Amino acid sequence: MSAAIETIRFENVSKFYGEVLGVNRITLTLSPGITTLVGPNGSGKTTLMNLMTGLVQPSRGKISVLGLEPSNATEFFCNVGYCAQFDSFPRGLTGFQFVLDSLMLFGMSEEDAHALAVEALERVQLDAAAAHRNIAGYSKGMRQKIRLAQAIAHHPRVLVLDEPLNGLDPMARAESLALFQELGRQGMHVVISSHILDEVDRVSDRVVLITGGYLIAQGNIHEVRQEVRDKPMQLLIRCDKPDLLASKMFAVNHCVEARLHADGAGIFLRTGDVDQFYKILNEIAIEGAVKIEAVAPFDDNANAIYQYLIGSDGSAV
Amino acid sequence: MTDLIRTVQQQPWSLWWIQFRRFARIEIRRNLITKRAWWIYFLAFVPAVIIFIHLIVDRHQPSSMTEDTNILAGIVQLYYVRLGVFFGCLGIFSRLIRGEMIERSLHYYLLSPVRREVILLAKFFAGSVSAVVLFGVALTFDFVLMYIGYGGAGQDFMLHGAGPGQFEAYLLIMVLACLGYGSLFLMLSLMFRNPMPGALLLWGWEAINPVMPSLLQKFSVASYLRHLMPVSVPAEGIFALLTVETEPVAAWVAVIGLLALIAVVLIYCCIRMRRLEIRYTTD
Numbered sequence: 001m002s003a004a005i006e007t008i009r010f011e012n013v014s015k016f017y018g019e020v021l022g023v024n025r026i027t028l029t030l031s032p033g034i035t036t037l038v039g040p041n042g043s044g045k046t047t048l049m050n051l052m053t054g055l056v057q058p059s060r061g062k063i064s065v066l067g068l069e070p071s072n073a074t075e076f077f078c079n080v081g082y083c084a085q086f087d088s089f090p091r092g093l094t095g096f097q098f099v100l101d102s103l104m105l106f107g108m109s110e111e112d113a114h115a116l117a118v119e120a121l122e123r124v125q126l127d128a129a130a131a132h133r134n135i136a137g138y139s140k141g142m143r144q145k146i147r148l149a150q151a152i153a154h155h156p157r158v159l160v161l162d163e164p165l166n167g168l169d170p171m172a173r174a175e176s177l178a179l180f181q182e183l184g185r186q187g188m189h190v191v192i193s194s195h196i197l198d199e200v201d202r203v204s205d206r207v208v209l210i211t212g213g214y215l216i217a218q219g220n221i222h223e224v225r226q227e228v229r230d231k232p233m234q235l236l237i238r239c240d241k242p243d244l245l246a247s248k249m250f251a252v253n254h255c256v257e258a259r260l261h262a263d264g265a266g267i268f269l270r271t272g273d274v275d276q277f278y279k280i281l282n283e284i285a286i287e288g289a290v291k292i293e294a295v296a297p298f299d300d301n302a303n304a305i306y307q308y309l310i311g312s313d314g315s316a317v
Numbered sequence: 318m319t320d321l322i323r324t325v326q327q328q329p330w331s332l333w334w335i336q337f338r339r340f341a342r343i344e345i346r347r348n349l350i351t352k353r354a355w356w357i358y359f360l361a362f363v364p365a366v367i368i369f370i371h372l373i374v375d376r377h378q379p380s381s382m383t384e385d386t387n388i389l390a391g392i393v394q395l396y397y398v399r400l401g402v403f404f405g406c407l408g409i410f411s412r413l414i415r416g417e418m419i420e421r422s423l424h425y426y427l428l429s430p431v432r433r434e435v436i437l438l439a440k441f442f443a444g445s446v447s448a449v450v451l452f453g454v455a456l457t458f459d460f461v462l463m464y465i466g467y468g469g470a471g472q473d474f475m476l477h478g479a480g481p482g483q484f485e486a487y488l489l490i491m492v493l494a495c496l497g498y499g500s501l502f503l504m505l506s507l508m509f510r511n512p513m514p515g516a517l518l519l520w521g522w523e524a525i526n527p528v529m530p531s532l533l534q535k536f537s538v539a540s541y542l543r544h545l546m547p548v549s550v551p552a553e554g555i556f557a558l559l560t561v562e563t564e565p566v567a568a569w570v571a572v573i574g575l576l577a578l579i580a581v582v583l584i585y586c587c588i589r590m591r592r593l594e595i596r597y598t599t600d
Contacts, residue, residue: 017596055424055595071591074332077430084428086597088421092347101343105429107335150425 005067007031008052008158008189013061015047022047023213026061030191033205034184037193038306044213045193046085049160052191053082065158066189078106081156083147085163089135095146096121096131102150120153121146125175140167148176158189165194177203209306217305222297224305232256232270234304237281238294242267245290252280268298336431337439344443348409349450357408360401361455364392368462382467382474386483389463390548393456393487398494398542399523402452406498407516409448413440414590415506421597437590441503441583448495456491460484479547486547493545493575497538500582507589541575544568 008030015022023044037045050056051063054070063069068076089098099120103113121131124145130138135146144167151159161180165173181203184190194200201207207224209216217224234257239245246258246267254277257270271277278295285292299305348354414437417423426436464471464480474480501519505512526537534540544566566574 050595053428055427057592057594073432074329074430077428080428082428084424086421086424090347090417090422090425091420092351102425102429104339104343105336105431107332107339107430 008066008191009062009064010048010051011062013051013058013063015051015056016059021213022056023051023210026210026215028208028215028218030189030206030208032184032187032189034180034190034192034203036200036204036207037191037210038207039193039210043211045210046162047213048210049082049084049162049191049193053080053160055082055084078154079156080158080160081151081154082160083151083162083164085166087140087143087167089143089146091136092134094132094134095126095138095142095149098135098146099131099150099153103153106154116153116155117149120149123152123179124149125172141169141172144168145172152183156188159183159191161190161192163194164192165200207305221305232272233274233297234268234270234299235274235277236261236266236268236294236296236298237292238266240265240291240293241289245284245292248284248290249277249280252276333432333435337435337442340426340431340436340439341443341446344413344440345446348412348443348447354408357405357451360405361451362458364396364401365455365458365462368459372462372466382464382470385463386479386548387550389459389483389487390546391550392459393490394543394546394550397452397456397491398539399520401455402448402491402494403498403520403523405452406444406448406495407502407512410441410444410499410502411506411512411516413444413503413506414593415510415512418595418597424595427593427595433590433593434587437503437587438583441499441586444499444503445496448499449492452491452495453488456487457484460487483547486545489572490542490545493572494538494542496579497541497575500579500586501538504582504586504589507586507593535574536578538575538578541571541578544571 008028010026010028013026014024026048037048039045047056051058052065054073054076065076066079068079070076090101093101096117099117100113103116104110106113108116121128126142126145126149130142131146135143138146144164148161148164151161159180164180165176168176177200180190180192184203184205192200192204201221204221206218206220208218209224237245238261242260242264246260246269249255249258249269249271254271254273255269256272257268259268261267269277281292281295284290299308414423417426427433429436431439460480461475464475467474475484502512502516505515505519509515523537523539526534526540527543529537545568
């Protein structure tokens with residue numbers, strides 16, 4: 001099986017809305033798993049998703065999803081589900097009718113469509129009574145769930161989710177993230193854009209950082225962090241004597257900041273040379289003066305990388 | 318979903334036909350009875366209400382059947398074709414695509430595994446069914462109410478006389494008017510964010526078209542329909558402008574000419590639909 005039919009590919013893709021830049025010269029290949037699009041408002045995340053699903057056409061370049069193009073609607077949308085961020089629905093439908101109508105357009109029998117609709121509503125944990133009420137009376141969280149149900153109901157291989165956690169309460173967010181993780185594990189492509197980076201970050205296999213319509217970085221979150229080596233890395237060290245550890249670490253010049261953890265049983269250290277840091281930490285551990293329980297990177301996440309790579313005004317640094 | 322893909326590879330037309338029927342069914346369910354369309358029901362049924370009031374009030378002074386036949390012809394030609402069906406179709410057909418863009422729900426259909434041409438044609442079909450049912454029922458009421466006051470003579474006219482032929486001709490005019498104006502308003506809604514100025518220009522064009530050269534008359538829905546009228550409306554006063562007699566054209570030529578015009582407009586609509594982008598923020 002060729003790589004093209006297993007990946008989502010953007011080849012030098014640009015999109016202009018008249019004079020306004022949507023995205024520019026995006027070249028990107030996404031493999032199966034969970035990909036998070038990260039960027040400020042107006043950075044081009046939604047444009048990228050709309051391009052991927054054919055809602056807008058590229059001004060330049062080529063996009064293929066599993067080797068398919070949106071112009072081939074039947075095959076394409078059997079494989080792709082898109083939960084867009086538009087919080088609106090066709091008028092006068094119940095949640096169940098909305099999902100059922102969508103499935104009926106696949107040409108399947110009414111029984112099959114009914115079974116898939118019930119299954120999708122169960123997966124997003126929308127109860128049957130709510131599903132048979134008019135969508136107009138739904139809360140924001142319920143509307144988000146019904147959109148998600150509609151996007152996954154036909155078992156697509158690619159699921160594109162634009163801000164899927166908006167409006168969900170913490171419990172529903174956790175359930176949705178668990179669902180995304182499960183879908184990712186099943187070998188699906190799950191492409192997510194979200195502002196709730198801390199939560200999405202935990203389930204992502206890779207991040208794509210964009211700002212001002214330009215691709216800034218992409219890849220595994222740890223690899224991307226390594227690309228930002230000029231920024232001091234922050235680590236959390238759990239130990240019995242954080243004060244002593246801080247004083248020892250400040251004796252070397254690559255440690256630029258130290259901050260005690262709120263519970264007093266750990267310390268955040270910021271270092272400009274992580275390799276040297278680990279070497280010295282090992283020496284301290286061998287000395288036995290400080291009992292080290294755990295060491296973990298603390299800014300090895302999409303939120304921190306986002307802050308490092310993208311300035312407060314949304315410009316690349 | 319692999320079954321579906323196999324079907325589309327082997328028999329695309331059968332799948333498109335299934336999708337067309339299901340899409341049309343969804344659209345008709347949503348379009349035919351809706352509170353928002355009250356003003357279209359009003360446009361359709363206002364002549365029936367007026368005829369009914371006359372029937373009650375003028376019960377003891379009936380006018381002649383010939384006069385009422387002319388009045389009914391006037392209602393069809395001057396009211397329905399130029400006003401009722403025109404603006405009714407504007408409301409129904411411009412909502413099919415543009416209305417969904419305003420309500421931000423069109424993307425659900427564009428993200429379905431249905432070719433955009435099938436979506437457009439199914440929507441057009443659903444709009445046509447809605448319009449034809451509405452105006453067809455209204456016309457039936459008009460026809461029955463117009464002659465029912467004449468008792469046995471009226472019944473005889475409606476069932477055995479010239480009535481059935483006239484009714485069929487009016488019904489054909491209604492169907493063609495709905496299809497013709499419907500296709501044009503669908504096109505305008507695909508071309509412009511606000512189809513209303515274009516629709517008003519079209520209204521003006523339809524009004525002045527009878528005095529245009531015969532070549533330009535081919536680009537008018539009303540001019541084709543005029544040739545299908547079973548009863549000529551006497552031209553008096555300002556109505557003379559709207560009822561200019563042009564060179565006679567055979568009914569089949571008028572029907573085929575109008576169907577050809579509709580086909581050309583729909584092909585153009587399909588091309589626009591393929592290029593349509595969802596940018597709700599600018600709509």
